[in-house]
Amino acid sequence: MARHVRHKNKRGQTTFQVPPPPPGYKGAHRAEAERVLPRRIAGVAVAVGIVSGAGAAAHAMTGTFSPVAGGADLGGVPDETVRTGKVDTVHAVDLGSETARIIRQEQLTALHTFNQASGIAQDGYAARKAAEEKAAQEARDAEEARKPPKQRQVEGWIREAIGVLAANGTAIDESSVDEIYTIIIKESNGNPNAVNTWDSNAARGTPSKGLMQCIDPTFQTYKLAGYDDIYAPVDNIIAGVRYTYARYGGFGNHPGLVGINAGTGYVGY
Incomplete structure (x- = not known):
């Protein structure tokens, strides 16, 4: 060798x-x-x-x-x-x-490849999330379109009132829309100008008024500044919700909703 x-x-x-x-x-x-x-x-x-x-x-x-x-x-x-x-x-x-x-060149090449793969993954995730959100919104829109016009109108007032309440310190969000809607339908059938002329409150000279059937003293106590019209839908809802929170601690103890859940029927609050 x-x-x-x-x-x-x-x-x-x-x-x-x-x-x-x-x-x-x-x-x-x-x-x-x-x-x-x-x-x-x-x-x-x-x-x-x-x-x-x-x-x-x-x-x-x-x-x-x-x-x-x-x-x-x-x-x-x-x-x-x-x-x-x-x-x-x-x-x-x-x-x-x-x-x-x-080695530096290999590291740069590997980093470039990793960044490319990460970018593709992120783009794919963003696209899937956008598609999911779009599908969810389309489902909500379709469900909303199936509702009667009167229900859509009342729920619009409820959502506006919830926004005002949340901005003024009430712990509430849109998860309460259905509960408030149920109370309104049971109390006034969704009529902002409804007045009860036959119950005990009416006999005392303070008839219940508006969507949530507030009597004048209750409305004056629980209204918010600038929302002073008992017949205005949003104003009435604000006072009715604040009264419910003050007296019952929220909708969980509202007597009308408790009665419906127990199968015994709605009870005025």
């Missing part, structure tokens, strides 16, 4: 004299600057390959460091040498800096 001859160049770097292979030889000579360094570079190549999918990982697993293939990868072998496969002298390569450059 031919021996590799090691010597120092003018800069003190180690080089090798590699004799040409004998005729018919299909193997590969192995030249190493240091025995441990190729193994370290191979380990780095494997790690980079795991992250980026680079083919270098598989090549590194062979356990050899070819002066032609390795030197070409690191920019240390002339193009003519790579083309012919003949190596007379392989000059030392700054493996540290070149390996760092390759």
Whole structure:
């Protein structure tokens, strides 16, 4: 077996004299600057390959460091040498800096690929969410369209009143629309101008009025400033809801709703 001859160049770097292979030889000579360094570079190549999918990982697993293939990868072998496969002298390569450059490039490539994949995933998620929200809104619109005009009108007043109440410190949201609507239908059948002339309140001279059938003293106590008309739908709802919260703590204890849930029927409040 031919021996590799090691010597120092003018800069003190180690080089090798590699004799040409004998005729018919299909193997590969192995030249190493240091025995441990190729193994370290191979380990780095494997790690980079795991992250980026680079083919270098598989090549590194062979356990050899070819002066032609390795030197070409690191920019240390002339193009003519790579083309012919003949190596007379392989000059030392700054493996540290070149390996760092390759690793940085692999990291940038992997990061770019990751960012692209993340962007596609985010775009897909946003598109699915938009489609779901659109479908949900279309379902709500279809359900709303099936309601009678009178119900849509009353619920519109309720939602407006809820917005005012929430802005003024009442813990309420649109989940209470159905409960308020039920009370209104039972109390006044959705008529803002309804007046009860036959119950005990009427006998005392304070008939119940409006959508939620408030008597004047109750309305004056629970109205909000600027919402002073007992016959105005939103004003009446505001006072009726605030009275319900003050007396019953909310709709859960409203006697009319409790009676409906118990199957005993609606009871005036």
